[in-house]
Structure formats: C-alpha cells, structure tokens
Amino acid sequence: MGQIEGQVAIVTGAAGEIAQGIARRFAREGAFVVVVDADGAAADDAARRIVDEGGRAEARTADLREDGVAARLADAVATAHGRIDILVNAQHAALRWARLADKGEADFLAAYRQVVHTAVATMCAVRPHMAARGGGRIVNVGSIYGPTANEGVVDAVTMDGAMAALTRAAGMEWAPDLILVNYLQPALADIASLADYRAERGAIVDHLIANVPMRRLADPVEDIGGAAMFLVSDEACFIVGHKLYADGGQHMVAAAFEPGAER
Amino acid sequence: MPQDRLRNRVAIVTGGTKGIGQGVVMRFLKEGASVVYCSRSAENDAENAALIAAIPGAAGRARFVAADVGDRDQMRALVEDAADRFGRLDILVNNAQGIAPLAPIEDKPDADYAMTLATGFYHSLWTIQAAVPHMRRQGGGRIINFSSHWNMWGQPFSSDYNIVKAANEALTRSAAREFGADDITVNCIIPAGASFAYGVWKRMNPEASAETERTIPMRRMGDCERDIAGAILGLVSANGRFITGQVFCVDGGAWAAAPVQQHKSGTDIHEGRHQTAAVVA
Numbered sequence: 001m002g003q004i005e006g007q008v009a010i011v012t013g014a015a016g017e018i019a020q021g022i023a024r025r026f027a028r029e030g031a032f033v034v035v036v037d038a039d040g041a042a043a044d045d046a047a048r049r050i051v052d053e054g055g056r057a058e059a060r061t062a063d064l065r066e067d068g069v070a071a072r073l074a075d076a077v078a079t080a081h082g083r084i085d086i087l088v089n090a091q092h093a094a095l096r097w098a099r100l101a102d103k104g105e106a107d108f109l110a111a112y113r114q115v116v117h118t119a120v121a122t123m124c125a126v127r128p129h130m131a132a133r134g135g136g137r138i139v140n141v142g143s144i145y146g147p148t149a150n151e152g153v154v155d156a157v158t159m160d161g162a163m164a165a166l167t168r169a170a171g172m173e174w175a176p177d178l179i180l181v182n183y184l185q186p187a188l189a190d191i192a193s194l195a196d197y198r199a200e201r202g203a204i205v206d207h208l209i210a211n212v213p214m215r216r217l218a219d220p221v222e223d224i225g226g227a228a229m230f231l232v233s234d235e236a237c238f239i240v241g242h243k244l245y246a247d248g249g250q251h252m253v254a255a256a257f258e259p260g261a262e263r
Numbered sequence: 264m265p266q267d268r269l270r271n272r273v274a275i276v277t278g279g280t281k282g283i284g285q286g287v288v289m290r291f292l293k294e295g296a297s298v299v300y301c302s303r304s305a306e307n308d309a310e311n312a313a314l315i316a317a318i319p320g321a322a323g324r325a326r327f328v329a330a331d332v333g334d335r336d337q338m339r340a341l342v343e344d345a346a347d348r349f350g351r352l353d354i355l356v357n358n359a360q361g362i363a364p365l366a367p368i369e370d371k372p373d374a375d376y377a378m379t380l381a382t383g384f385y386h387s388l389w390t391i392q393a394a395v396p397h398m399r400r401q402g403g404g405r406i407i408n409f410s411s412h413w414n415m416w417g418q419p420f421s422s423d424y425n426i427v428k429a430a431n432e433a434l435t436r437s438a439a440r441e442f443g444a445d446d447i448t449v450n451c452i453i454p455a456g457a458s459f460a461y462g463v464w465k466r467m468n469p470e471a472s473a474e475t476e477r478t479i480p481m482r483r484m485g486d487c488e489r490d491i492a493g494a495i496l497g498l499v500s501a502n503g504r505f506i507t508g509q510v511f512c513v514d515g516g517a518w519a520a521a522p523v524q525q526h527k528s529g530t531d532i533h534e535g536r537h538q539t540a541a542v543v544a
Contacts, residue, residue, distance in 0.1 A: 001266065003266065168519050171480065171516055171519070172480045172516055172519055172520060173480075175480035175481045175482075175515065175516050176480065176481070176482055178481075212443070213439050213440045213443030213444070213507055213508060214443040214444070214446065214448075214505065214507060215443065215444045218505055219505075222504065222505075223504060223505030224505070226501060226502040226503065226504055226505065227502065227503070227505060227506055229502045230497040230498070230502040230503060230506075233497065233502065234264070234489075234493060235493045235494055235496050235497030235500075235502065236493070236494060236497060237489065237490055237493055238455075238481065238485045238486075238489075238490035238491065238493065238494065238513050238514065238515050239494060239511075239512070239513055239514075240480050240481060240514075240515055240516030240519075241480070241516050241518075241519050242511065242512055242518070244506065244509070244511070245506065245508075245509055246505050246506060247505065248443065248505045248507060249439050249440060249443050249507045249508040251508070252436060252439070252440060252508050253440075
C-alpha cells in the first residue's frame, strides 16, 4: 500500500526531469498522476514512462500561461477522476543567460508569466476541488538557481523569491481549509541536461559535489521525489507555507555552478 | 496510518515520557522501530508503560532508561545501551530540555544558563558524539535536534532557553556538513505542539491561548504524535534521505504568523519541574 494510494495528483512542467522524478515517485506510492506540459510530446513521454514502470498516469497538453487554461485543466481532471488531492507546480523560466544590465522588462515579464502566473492560476483552479473534499496539498517547486547568487539568471532568481513568498502567503490563507501549500527547493540534480554542462566543465561540477555536505547530486526520484512525498503525505500534515530544501545540504555551501558567468 | 516505515530501525529519544518526546516514542513504535527513551526517574515512565502495552508487538521494542540529560556520562551510556541492546543505532532524537524559571536577563543566575545549556545543547552534543560512530559504521543515520519559536522571536524572560536553541541550530548545520559524507542527515525541528508546558499555560491563560490558536493558520497547536512526530518520521524515514542541515518549523504555519504566547516574569509553566543542578564537565 503506497503512501498516497488512490489519490489524484497534477504535476505541471512535466517536460522537466525534476518534475518527472516527482511524478514517478507519486505513481510508485499509489497516486494517479496527471502530467501536464505545453509540450504535448514531452508530457506523453512522461506519462508513458510512468505506465511502463507499472504506475497510473495520463498526459495533458496545456499552456498554463493562457487565460482560462488552468481552470479548464482542473475541471477536466476532476470530472475524469473525481478528485484532485495534490498539485505540484514545477514550471520553470526559459533562461536567456545575461547579466541584469543586459536583461530587459521582456525577460522579467516572460519569466513571471511562465512561473508565477501559471502557479497562481493553477493553485486557484484546483482550490475549489480540494476544498470540496476537505483539503489537499500543493507543492511549489523552486528553481535550482533560487538559493544562490548565480550570475546571468537574475530573472529566475527573482521568480524563485516570488514563488517562496506566494507559497508563504497562500499557505497562511488556505491552511484553515486544510489545503497545505509548501515550497520544495531542489538542488542540482543528476539529470540528462546536466550531462552537457558536465562534459564541458566537469571540474566545476566536481568541485560543487565535493562541497555538498552529502557529496552527491540529487536523484530526481529518490531524493527530490522523496522530499515531495514527505510534503504530500500524512507526515507533513502540520507544515504550512514552508521552504524545504531537497538538496543534501547544498544550500549551505557557496555555489560553484555559475553557467552564466562563462557564457 | 502506520506503514512499517521504521521496521528494523533503532531509535533513541531523549525525554520520551511526556509531550512531544512521548509522541515521538509512540509514533516510532507504531512504525516498527525499536525505541530507547529516557527520563530522569522511573516514576515518569508509568504513563508510557500503559500506552506501549496498547501497541501490538511494541513491548519488546521499547526500553526505558532513567538518565539525566545534563550528565555526559549518562548520555554516552544511553547511546551505548541502545546500540548494545538492539545491535545498531539508526535514529537519534534530541528532544529533552531542562527548564529554568522565567526571569529577566539581569536577574537570571549563571547557574540557570549553565543548566539550560547542559540539558539542551550539551546533551545533544554528547549523544551525537556517541551515536555517530555507530551510524558511520552502519553506513548512515538520522539526527533530529530541537529549536524553538522562542529563539526566533526573542521570547522575554527565557533568554537562557532561547540561547540554547540557537546553539542547537548551529550544531545542526555544523553536524550536517561534517557527517553528510557518511550519509548521516541532521535536521532541527521548531515545533508548535500541545506540549506539557503549553497545556499548563493554556489552563492559566484561557483567553490568551485561544487568541494564540486563532492566529495559527491551522487554528490549533499540533498533536504531539500525529503532527509533530509525523514530520520527524518523514525526516528519519526514506522520504527524508536528502534533507539535511535545515531548521524546520512544524507548527501549522505559526512561524509566519508569529502568535503571541506572552509570559510574565516568574510564571511557572512547568509546575515546579525545574532543574537547578548544572553538570557541565
């Protein structure tokens, strides 16, 4: 019997490997997982992988930046599956590496629309469905760039701060309805997209790993997915608006991973 | 619902006979762990004996040790006792804390600071020093220390307690970095639990406590076993394997709402259960 047996979870930004790690972990613990991305092929792949692993999942293509899309998504999921217990917001800004002086309003507005706007829209869309069933769990997933002062990604860092504040404020407002909103801050994970960077600048990654207290990068399923499971399980039934680092202690050490500085 | 999340695990809980510590002991036993817990005298264990008898299969996995957390030798002996008795040690929960009377900084005796440090900070340090070799040999472990909102908020008249909790947070971060390579995670909890002391204060201040609970986003204090021990269970079981070095509020959102539990100097919310002896070697 899994920890979230029979529950229905929506995971957005499902093209991302960290989002997929969380989705796979939820499926392993008995949830039906709706993986959502604007890239329909990526969402299909994510769902297929879960099903191949013996889990239950479906893909939905949705660009949550567009008006009304989040509400239609939530209503469709609730209609099809009868409930929504869990929402994971894992949308991330598409990064254009540039220093602050070289970024413009368009960068910030695009990042806001991609990260904060989609999170607010999706949270508000699932809220009535969760409230109707006596509560739910929402996990907003932070950017790996958020906790550090990485150069060249100031818009992503800013959205990370905004998401932490959104999580805190929404957590306070919705806790009386037992909709618990928390923030999961992942660290650099051992994922395919790191491989290119690692091939190019292996020494920097090795230096970072040597400084991470647990001496390794995050596994998306076991480490980050585990921390997400903690936040949506009965274990975290009294935790509200909080930030949780799923990073082996990486947040305590200075960032050596500064891709923006090199490009 | 118990899911055997701690099957074959061995845990130590300091101060396990009332409040949050008691909740942790019971939750761990229900999840299949063997638990060694302590209190200053065997009399304190009467209530636990009855609770443990009601948990199927727990009697052989629970062990009470009478020990003073302000005494280094007794804390080392507690750790060795657990490792000897059950053959390993996976989890250490440093919950205990000796309490001195509330008093203003200019009146608080040095002896009170020494006692609070010994029973809060040093006890955590001593058990960690003794436990880590066992955890390292086994290839990993989990350590939980305790802090308090009172440290975050500078609670008046409990400066000794607040300082000790700050020390526990610093110890948590240092230990997380020193032991991370050994797969030992170290985290620190800030609970808002319906503890023994909170219950006393609530009876003394029904209106203020109602206001306090109203300002907590979840509108209540935490249940020691379900809410507070639940989070500790998550951190010490598989889900928490990559979480380390953090100070974590398990408080229904109180950390952001900052409700007021105000005490007058001299208020006794521990009903005389103060400790006076300082035993820092």
